[in-house]
Amino acid sequence: MKIIILGAGQVGASVAESLVSEANEINVIDTDIQRLRQLQDRLDLRTVVGNAALPSVLRQAGAEDTDLLIAVTQSDQTNLCACRTAETLFKIPTKIARLRSADYSQHPELLDTRNFAVDFSICPEQIVTDYLLKLIEFPEALQVLEFAEGLVSLVAVRAIEGGPLVGHRVSDLRRHMPNIDVRITAIYRRDQPITPEGETLIQVGDEVFFLAATHDIRQVMSELRQRDRPTRRLMIAGGGNIGSRLASVAQDRYRVKVIEVDEARAKALGSTLERVLVLQGDATDETLLAAENIDDMDFFLALTNDDENNIMASLLAKSLGARRVLALINRRAYADLLQADRIDIAISPAQVSIGSLLAHVRRGDVAAVHSLRRGAAEALEFVVHGDASTSKVIGRRIDALALPKGASIGAIVRGISRDTPGARLGLGQVVIAHHETIIEPEDHVILFLASKELVPKVERLFQVGLAFF
Amino acid sequence: MLGPELINEARVECRAEIVSKKRLIETLAGLLAGEHPRLQTETVFERLLERERLGSTGLGHGIALPHARVKEVTEVLGAFVQTAKGVDYDAADGEPVDLAFALLVPEAANEEHLHLLAHLASLFSDPRVRAKLREAESAVEILKALNTP
Numbered sequence: 134m135k136i137i138i139l140g141a142g143q144v145g146a147s148v149a150e151s152l153v154s155e156a157n158e159i160n161v162i163d164t165d166i167q168r169l170r171q172l173q174d175r176l177d178l179r180t181v182v183g184n185a186a187l188p189s190v191l192r193q194a195g196a197e198d199t200d201l202l203i204a205v206t207q208s209d210q211t212n213l214c215a216c217r218t219a220e221t222l223f224k225i226p227t228k229i230a231r232l233r234s235a236d237y238s239q240h241p242e243l244l245d246t247r248n249f250a251v252d253f254s255i256c257p258e259q260i261v262t263d264y265l266l267k268l269i270e271f272p273e274a275l276q277v278l279e280f281a282e283g284l285v286s287l288v289a290v291r292a293i294e295g296g297p298l299v300g301h302r303v304s305d306l307r308r309h310m311p312n313i314d315v316r317i318t319a320i321y322r323r324d325q326p327i328t329p330e331g332e333t334l335i336q337v338g339d340e341v342f343f344l345a346a347t348h349d350i351r352q353v354m355s356e357l358r359q360r361d362r363p364t365r366r367l368m369i370a371g372g373g374n375i376g377s378r379l380a381s382v383a384q385d386r387y388r389v390k391v392i393e394v395d396e397a398r399a400k401a402l403g404s405t406l407e408r409v410l411v412l413q414g415d416a417t418d419e420t421l422l423a424a425e426n427i428d429d430m431d432f433f434l435a436l437t438n439d440d441e442n443n444i445m446a447s448l449l450a451k452s453l454g455a456r457r458v459l460a461l462i463n464r465r466a467y468a469d470l471l472q473a474d475r476i477d478i479a480i481s482p483a484q485v486s487i488g489s490l491l492a493h494v495r496r497g498d499v500a501a502v503h504s505l506r507r508g509a510a511e512a513l514e515f516v517v518h519g520d521a522s523t524s525k526v527i528g529r530r531i532d533a534l535a536l537p538k539g540a541s542i543g544a545i546v547r548g549i550s551r552d553t554p555g556a557r558l559g560l561g562q563v564v565i566a567h568h569e570t571i572i573e574p575e576d577h578v579i580l581f582l583a584s585k586e587l588v589p590k591v592e593r594l595f596q597v598g599l600a601f602f
Numbered sequence: 603m604l605g606p607e608l609i610n611e612a613r614v615e616c617r618a619e620i621v622s623k624k625r626l627i628e629t630l631a632g633l634l635a636g637e638h639p640r641l642q643t644e645t646v647f648e649r650l651l652e653r654e655r656l657g658s659t660g661l662g663h664g665i666a667l668p669h670a671r672v673k674e675v676t677e678v679l680g681a682f683v684q685t686a687k688g689v690d691y692d693a694a695d696g697e698p699v700d701l702a703f704a705l706l707v708p709e710a711a712n713e714e715h716l717h718l719l720a721h722l723a724s725l726f727s728d729p730r731v732r733a734k735l736r737e738a739e740s741a742v743e744i745l746k747a748l749n750t751p
Contacts, residue, residue, distance in 0.1 A: 134692075135622055135624070197622075197624075197625065198621055198622030198624055198625055199622075199624065200622075200623070200624050224624075224628060224644075224647065225624075226624065226647075226648075226651050496655070496657075496658070496692065497655070497656060497657065498655065498656055518656055596656065596657030596658065597656045597657040598657065599657075599659060599661065599667065599719065599723065600716055600719060600720075601653075601656065601657065602653075602669060602670070602671050602707060602715065602716075
């Protein structure tokens with residue numbers, strides 16, 4: 134696929150990195166030549182220096198031959214203008230714009246083909262905020278990801294000493310919970326994937342991924358791990374874009390404190406976030422943390438825009454007695470070093486939000502993608518079309534599919550109609566995959582791929598055949 | 603025999619200077635919409651791409667058969683493009699495509715259209731036909747090659 138990425142900032146760079154290895158031809162446009170040089174030193178891609186919304190610059194980047202435009206500059210206006218230009222002058226079929234301002238989402242008609250011509254808009258800060266909210270809601274989880282309009286969830290938990298999982302076989306799960314359908318889709322042991330068979334014994338420290346209907350996951354989690362104390366008190370370090378969004382949605386359900394170093398920013402937050410206690414100070418200051426009862430906190434989240442700061446603050450919070458700590462870490466190497474060691478959860482914002490873009494790059498009708506294990510693994514939701522003669526999956530039993538090793542089907546959601554988006558809630562029926570389950574037309578099939586290298590094979594399997602009209 | 607209502611000189615382009623799948627489909631859409639009273643290039647382009655997203659129509663051996671249903675036509679409509687150089691098409695065998703036959707069929711597509719698709723697929727599976735199409739230097743020669751008995 135030929136792709137133009139506008140903006141070589143954090144979002145643009147990580148998108149480029151994730152797509153460049155996948156037989157895509159990538160062109161990155163930015164005004165900052167230094168940034169482009171750094172990117173080009175590391176990755177096999179082309180760059181153009183210039184204003185991303187200018188027709189001449191887009192043309193220079195090969196817009197006429199481009200399949201996908203990803204406009205992720207810092208400026209909503211540049212992104213919108215670039216999409217319109219790409220539609221009118223170059224007929225680029227798919228255009229994605231990063232829009233940070235919530236104003237635009239209140240006027241969806243502005244984005245349609247007659248106006249700004251944005252096919253999909255994304256807001257990475259909002260995606261990260263939603264992700265963090267799930268972790269607050271489910272303190273036992275390392276990750277909670279949704280599929281099929283939220284009907285199905287993929288949850289990662291760590292098996293802990295004394296927990297009900299440890300020492301049991303995967304097949305025991307069914308006996309544990311006769312009334313709930315759940316499927317263990319993957320197990321990571323010391324960072325290596327092992328394919329879960331019925332006989333696989335779960336060990337202490339294993340990272341276990343399971344799929345279940347979203348309304349069942351709370352119960353599944355309490356079976357898998359003794360329920361942790363629910364989250365009540367939160368402390369957020371950094372009142373920036375993500376910190377303030379999170380505080381604003383969390384304040385109704387939790388007691389929230391925010392530490393913000395910038396005095397003016399702290400004041401502004403204090404006046405807009407009514408139920409949040411905003412403190413002006415440095416989150417790496419142990420006297421401040423101690424004075425604010427850090428040892429009473431259920432969850433400490435370091436969300437400033439500085440990796441080192443987030444790491445130090447969360448390490449400090451942990452050592453001062455915070456029950457669980459999370460750090461936002463942009464540099465992947467840091468995140469790899471730290472998770473599961475002394476920081477409970479290290480997340481890279483780029484990794485969390487990349488899935489929403491990958492869904493438009495994957496071939497076939499892909500409704501959702503979540504990048505897992507820092508991009509090494511992937512979970513996808515395919516919508517299948519056609520019939521037994523035009524599809525290689527429809528009308529077949531799951532165990533008869535030619536799936537490559539390392540790919541497994543976790544669940545199917547049946548009966549979601551895309552044509553009636555308002556009427557979909559509660560309509561889809563969740564079917565947890567078993568050997569004998571037969572795939573039907575228009576099913577949403579949710580797969581787990583232990584390695585990203587399996588993606589092309591799986592895409593081929595789920596594509597319709599030539600005779601599909 | 604592919605009749606003139608299905609494909610004719612006006613809907614054939616020879617030695618097209620095209621370097622991408624996107625432009626190839628756009629060119630085919632332009633030929634299909636051409637003089638048609640109800641079709642617009644944009645709509646045809648979108649419909650062909652929508653179908654293409656569900657699965658590539660690259661047959662292998664440098665051939666593609668993009669197709670779609672559209673409500674604006676009552677009879678099958680075809681167009682053909684031969685490109686000067688092969689374009690990356692995400693085909694089954696990974697080979698670049700330089701010969702593309704596009705089809706638009708009415709909403710109520712029936713067995714007949716499947717037969718036509720099968721006929722074209724089998725026509726293009728013949729290496730002699732492919733060679734003739736590649737040697738062709740005009741729309742007339744292409745039409746002749748397409749109607750090889």
